[in-house]
Amino acid sequence: MGADYNSISDFVGSLQDDVRRIAICGTSYNDIGGVARVIEQQASELRDDGYDVEIFALEGTREPPEGVLLHSLGRFETSPYKEVDKLITLASPSALRFIQSANRFDLIIAHRFPFSTLGHAAKVIHGVPYVYWSHPSGSSDELFEGLAHVWARVQHHLETKNYAVRRADCICAVSEESGEYIETKTGREATVVPNTITESRFEDVATEETINERFVLTPEDTVVLHVGRISPRKNIHRLVDIFQEATDGETGYKLLLVGEESMPEYSERVRRRAGDDVVLTGFVNDETLAGIYNRSDVYATCSLSEGWGLPLSEASYFDLEIVAFESIPAVQSLRNAHHVTEEDYDEFREHLIHALGAVPMLSEDDE
Template sequence: MMEHEFRKCKTIVELVDRIIENSGKRVAICGWALKGSGGDCRVIEQQAKDLFDNGYDVTIFVLEADISLPQGVKIEVIGLPKNSYLSRIYRLIFPLIIYKMFKYAKKLEEFDLIICHRYPLVYLCYFAKKLYGIKYIYWFHHYPDPSHFPSLMHKLWIKLIGWLEAKSCPVKKADIICSVSEFSRRQLKEVGNIDSIVIPNKVRKLKKGVYSIELRHKYGIKENEYVMLFVGRIVPYKNIHSLIRVYKLVKNSIPNLKLVIVGNPSTKDYFEKLKEIADDGVIFTGYIPDEDLYGLYSISDVYVTCSLLEGFDLPLKEAELFGLPAVAFDIPAHREVAGPNTILVKKDNIEQFAKAVLKILQQKKLSKTQKGCVN
């Protein structure tokens, strides 16, 4: 299948319509997990919703799941050990569990097209194609940088997963390969010598949130406190330790300040380190429902991210939809998705980042003072 035929497609629905045309309406979406803390999981969720809304029968296949599905979408949870170390081993060796591969490849035979995100289910999709001739799209997010992880074991794990998601045979054998941004496309070309089309992630519509006073009370934010907001998985390359440094610098000038970090930790040691350096003005919410996330975007004063690597950065786009000013490091994905309200700061320049945040908050403080909102 020639990828240049599909380069004009701007959405997942356009792409699927073009690929399967009138041959059927059953689509499987495969990913390693469907959890609220992962950006790729949110992409899967949005793709399923968009396809279902356009008349497709959609089933999601994942190893584990902890969030509710869009209405009408079905799910097959394959299963994963609860222990974090055992789950990694299971994820790694999944393609070698032959009875599972045959069992779920047989289930995929019923579908007209498969959309696959990440390892290991890309191997399952490849297996289903070999057995039953089913077409599959591989969705590439980004290639991780092992240097951002502290321990040798983490570095080796990330390097291995990176190879499996960017260079392995099942990736290369996909009928269509799609990247989430031009940056991800360049990255895949450089790392795996694989070209792809680009369909940017769609920013989901959040469910309308609870009243601001109730939300502030729930998360311990006073009415007169300013809020810096970050949304994303808690992993080293998100550089949240630098974000806490920024918060402390800004707090020297604006004492009534909170830093709210929304997302689940994926690396326990890193999360423990963050809690050690954080003061009581740093709020770790964990995963929260859409209604609360909507509310936090609404009451926050500035969105902030010191992330060193992104394929797209959905929360930065979500913040833009709420008219929220943002400050982010100047990395390729941020250059691509940042809107007019986003200030990009040279990577690793913490002082300049803090100055940009402080300027935004001081302008808001002045505006509130002029309106008589601040005593």
């Protein structure tokens, strides 16, 4: 494992002294993507430290941090999963323009494919240092079928073993676990720079009354929260099952699932398993999200694989109790997290019960 740094600024500051202009690149910069949140945090921190920062994305619908330029390379909408766009981008005029103008930057930070390939091209043609920021901690192709299954395998290869990844000037990972994983794929040492939250996102907080009214909660309800896309990757159907087992039909408990429903068939599967005590909110803006965090009591996720787990850090910022599998890197650094053995759903249920205060913790005399 390579050196560790506490922040993106510490890492960039360790590079050559003449780095002033930085391009941070990712597939999408919008209101729903976890990687977009990381890019936003990096751009904000580096801007505050005096760097000139520009963001490049295939799709850019979110307002960038003040003083940071956002460039959208465009989308082509060529498949139901919007993933073939990433391959087509490599041959697009916008990608060519990105490479041609890359010499105006002193550093390129690439989050995921296709910017790993574009970053490598800029390095070869202009000699611009290129850093690859690794997010995956394992392949998730078993969660999908058909074209989505094929793409998941291809994308995992492109983001782990691909030539462009292996030839980066530096490979960064968001946790020790992610770093060790990418090292097994590339044969390269990884530098660990953990994710941190962007506190400015939560300066405006919706009131508890607003949240209760919008999502049909009573002031007495105990709220369990999950934030993330409604997708098999997040294992949300199992979270619904465990929540309902833990609360055992008792009234006064609600599970809020906050996130875009990008896979209608899976969302319908979740709804079929859910009772009236489960609320799918869809996408919410930052003020509402901050209000939901503030209103909630417990954060729970059954996701088995995360590069870091940024919503857990956000939940900790709002002092929520957290229940998650110990395989999620963020769990290891949070003081108020219940660590659950990976895929032990019985243990998860018991920790959730304790977090909710539904039953007291057993003392040695009780046992």
